[in-house]
Structures are given as C-alpha cells and as structure tokens.
Amino acid sequence: MIAFIKGTVSDLLDDSVILENQGMGYRIFTSSSVLAALSAGDSVTLHTHLNVREDAMQLYGFLTRDDLEVFRQLITVSGIGPKAGIAILSVMTGNDLRYAIMAGDSKSISKAPGVGAKTAQKVILELKDKLKVEDMLNTSEEPEIVSNTGNTELINEAVLALAALGYSQTDAMRAVRQCSIAEGMSVEELLKLALKQMLK
Incomplete structure (x- = not known):
C-alpha cells in the first residue's frame, strides 16, 4: 500500500x-x-x-x-x-x-x-x-507544502497565525494562496489580507 x-x-x-x-x-x-x-x-x-x-x-x-x-x-x-x-x-x-x-x-x-x-x-x-x-x-x-513562489517562510508563518486564530490549516492555506504577495510584505500585512479572504 x-x-x-x-x-x-x-x-x-x-x-x-x-x-x-x-x-x-x-x-x-x-x-x-x-x-x-x-x-x-x-x-x-x-x-x-x-x-x-x-x-x-x-x-x-x-x-x-x-x-x-x-x-x-x-x-x-x-x-x-x-x-x-x-x-x-x-x-x-x-x-x-x-x-x-x-x-x-x-x-x-x-x-x-x-x-x-x-x-x-x-x-x-x-x-x-x-x-x-x-x-x-x-x-x-x-500540511507539508513548499511554495514555488519563493515566499514559503512568509506563507507558512501566516498560515500558522490563522491556525492559532482557530481556522483549519487547509482553509488558512487556501486564503493565503489567494492573496497577492508583494515584495517585502510583512507577516502582519499578509495576515490582514488573508483574513479579508476568509471573511468573503
């Protein structure tokens, strides 16, 4: 198997x-x-x-x-x-x-x-x-996912932050992936964008 x-x-x-x-x-x-x-x-x-x-x-x-x-x-x-x-x-x-x-x-x-x-x-x-x-x-x-965008660490930190707020890992990952990540973006900024996605 x-x-x-x-x-x-x-x-x-x-x-x-x-x-x-x-x-x-x-x-x-x-x-x-x-x-x-x-x-x-x-x-x-x-x-x-x-x-x-x-x-x-x-x-x-x-x-x-x-x-x-x-x-x-x-x-x-x-x-x-x-x-x-x-x-x-x-x-x-x-x-x-x-x-x-x-x-x-x-x-x-x-x-x-x-x-x-x-x-x-x-x-x-x-x-x-x-x-x-x-x-x-x-x-x-x-989940073990390594992004191809070069923002793996930033994405993972945002996902963990959303999980700490009570969201599932899968829902958190989906919301973060739907965000447009700008160069130099902080975890806090990405988290705010992801939360907006979660509330849609």
Whole structure:
C-alpha cells in the first residue's frame, strides 16, 4: 500500500492533482479545498488511500494523516463511496465534520454534491462513535507544502497565525494562496489580507 507520496505538483485538474515523483506522474484525486491550497510547482506530501475496483485503481490524497483517516471512516458508511467522501471533505473540514456529527447536523453534511439528507443521517448514525470532537486534540499536524513562489517562510508563518486564530490549516492555506504577495510584505500585512479572504 502507498502510505504517502512526496513530489512536485505538475498539474491541477478539476478533481485531482498530478504529482511528479522520480520521473513518474501520479494522478491523485482530492478535495476542492486541497486543490485550492496547491499551485503548480509546489513541493507537497499527500497522504494516500488506494481504492481498488474491478476496472480501476485510484489514489485519493490528503494534506494530513487526520484528513485521510476521516476519509477512510467516511467510506465505511453505507452509501458513501470515495467520490461522496471527497465531496463531503470539499465542503467541510474533518473537524467541521466532527462538530456536525456531534450536533446531529445532517443539513451541513448534505450540502456536499450527491449527498442527500438520508445519507447525511447515515453518516451521523454510523460515525458518531468513531469521529469524536475529542480527537481534535490530537490533530495538530501541519500540511507539508513548499511554495514555488519563493515566499514559503512568509506563507507558512501566516498560515500558522490563522491556525492559532482557530481556522483549519487547509482553509488558512487556501486564503493565503489567494492573496497577492508583494515584495517585502510583512507577516502582519499578509495576515490582514488573508483574513479579508476568509471573511468573503
């Protein structure tokens, strides 16, 4: 089994990323939030799940091991396949899902494309004892992304600052990547721009 792949982003597709490693290009399906956090040329580590079907072998990848574990728990639910699991993690983070399950909030889960109210209720019923809010205490893992823009240290500091304010690492990375970074920009200036992105 392939536990993770570390490589360079070669291309970004609508539903997947092409990650180049030692001359080979791996197509890894992932959530829209992960795709938004990446840019071509980035060096990144994706934690992967290999889904084997009769007609295909597909890799699904995530920025943290916790997101991968949440995905694996999701696809154990009756009626939730890899595509639906990715759809759910595209509209909410793993921790958001934990909160939704704790609160019995099927409406938030059913916002995912292709996931109806009944399926969302199944997610809550079948995962309420598996995905707990207490698990968030052990999810301090940081995504491994090295930007190709030359501003890696600045970006990482801004992402950590947003995470300290309570935002998820993935949402923080997405917001920072949407900012226009000027030469000589300080962390404080980038943080202000990123916060504006988060509030849109």
